[in-house]
Amino acid sequence: MPNREGLGPPWWQGKFRGCGYRLTIGREAILEVLAKSERHLSAEDIYMKIHPRHPNIGLTTIYRTLDVLSSLGMVYKLDFGDGRARYEFAEGPKGAHHHHHLVCTDCNRVIDYTDFIDEEVELLKQTEEGLSKKYNFKITNHLIQFYGLCEKCSGKK
Amino acid sequence: MPNREGLGPPWWQGKFRGCGYRLTIGREAILEVLAKSERHLSAEDIYMKIHPRHPNIGLTTIYRTLDVLSSLGMVYKLDFGDGRARYEFAEGPKGAHHHHHLVCTDCNRVIDYTDFIDEEVELLKQTEEGLSKKYNFKITNHLIQFYGLCEKCSGKK
DNA sequence: TTTGTTATTGGAAACCATTTCCATTATAAG
DNA sequence: CTTATAATGGAAATGGTTTCCAATAACAAA
Ligand SMILES: [Mn+2]
Ligand SMILES: [Mn+2]
Ligand SMILES: [Zn+2]
Ligand SMILES: [Zn+2]
Numbered sequence: 001m002p003n004r005e006g007l008g009p010p011w012w013q014g015k016f017r018g019c020g021y022r023l024t025i026g027r028e029a030i031l032e033v034l035a036k037s038e039r040h041l042s043a044e045d046i047y048m049k050i051h052p053r054h055p056n057i058g059l060t061t062i063y064r065t066l067d068v069l070s071s072l073g074m075v076y077k078l079d080f081g082d083g084r085a086r087y088e089f090a091e092g093p094k095g096a097h098h099h100h101h102l103v104c105t106d107c108n109r110v111i112d113y114t115d116f117i118d119e120e121v122e123l124l125k126q127t128e129e130g131l132s133k134k135y136n137f138k139i140t141n142h143l144i145q146f147y148g149l150c151e152k153c154s155g156k157k
Numbered sequence: 158m159p160n161r162e163g164l165g166p167p168w169w170q171g172k173f174r175g176c177g178y179r180l181t182i183g184r185e186a187i188l189e190v191l192a193k194s195e196r197h198l199s200a201e202d203i204y205m206k207i208h209p210r211h212p213n214i215g216l217t218t219i220y221r222t223l224d225v226l227s228s229l230g231m232v233y234k235l236d237f238g239d240g241r242a243r244y245e246f247a248e249g250p251k252g253a254h255h256h257h258h259l260v261c262t263d264c265n266r267v268i269d270y271t272d273f274i275d276e277e278v279e280l281l282k283q284t285e286e287g288l289s290k291k292y293n294f295k296i297t298n299h300l301i302q303f304y305g306l307c308e309k310c311s312g313k314k
Numbered sequence: 315t316t317t318g319t320t321a322t323t324g325g326a327a328a329c330c331a332t333t334t335c336c337a338t339t340a341t342a343a344g
Numbered sequence: 345c346t347t348a349t350a351a352t353g354g355a356a357a358t359g360g361t362t363t364c365c366a367a368t369a370a371c372a373a374a
Binding site: 177178179181183184213214215216217218221240 | 350
């Protein structure tokens with residue numbers, strides 16, 4: 001717990017400078033949006049949230065920053081199949097808050113779920129071990145998503 | 158089992174006409190490539206395999222046909238995160254041959270695996286049931302992929 | 315604080331897989 | 345065969361993302 005809530009420099013400053021990256025207005029603005037907003041934002045979503053206060057920050061910078069944040073593991077880049085990448089904050093150092101996604105194929109709504117995560121993670125661990133051995137494959141990550149119709153969309157004819 | 162191996166009209170002709178689609182040279186050529194080739198072909202891969210024999214079939218037709226085949230459930234459209242969609246034949250009526258994928262994040266090689274599928278499918282069934290109830294979400298599909306480094310790529314420094 | 319090095323930036327242009335458009339052609343029912 | 349229309353190909357458009365580059369800002373060193 002680096003600081004009391006809301007006081008002092010945010011915990012990510014150290015992470016940034018420690019890796020040789022410079023801490024710029026744009027990057028702080030993007031991190032702020034990611035930390036405070038709902039999840040699953042596209043680059044353009046972020047751009048539009050930032051633009052009123054920082055009209056001089058370009059979309060290009062958003063993309064570049066998101067790449068950096070991804071590579072630092074501070075942000076997950078997600079693909080829900082609608083042609084644009086989505087990003088979600090990785091929850092900092094406090095709790096990993098690992099979760100998977102339910103994706104509505106009709107309205108593209110995405111639901112985070114953590115139910116059954118323990119059982120899933122347990123099975124995943126076993127599966128990863130087995131696969132690693134059999135295929136000599138070093139697994140670093142997994143992707144689990146369920147697709148279907150959300151409440152609203154399965155209701156309408 | 159519609160026909161003895163290799164004799165008579167392929168089993169998919171019925172499926173096509175039954176849905177009101179016309180059976181064209183292009184569609185047959187695409188199905189042939191999908192049925193015979195290795196899996197995970199991109200639209201352009203298919204185009205290049207077909208082109209020597211059918212130089213008048215355009216890439217647009219490949220895309221359109223793949224959409225149709227997808228919607229008929231004869232082909233799965235896959236996304237391994239390299240910016241182009243891949244397609245694999247759904248194995249026709251004989252056996253579903255359900256499998257998941259190991260994706261190398263370095264060289265983009267993809268390994269089909271069926272190991273642990275039974276356990277996975279069992280857990281998936283339970284999870285789907287639970288999620289369906291809790292979120293009132295009608296699950297129709299799932300996506301499971303493991304990412305990491307393949308044998309070759311984890312070997313090189 | 316001033317300076318120098320260089321990482322970072324914005325904006326325009328490029329990229330590129332996929333889609334759209336539309337006049338032409340091929341399929342298959344009658 | 346004739347006919348209605350599904351399907352086609354090629355060019356152009358689309359749209360998210362990347363590339364390019366001269367201008368700028370961050371920050372370590374002085
Ligand atoms: Mn999420
Ligand atoms: Mn496969
Ligand atoms: Zn929905
Ligand atoms: Zn590899």
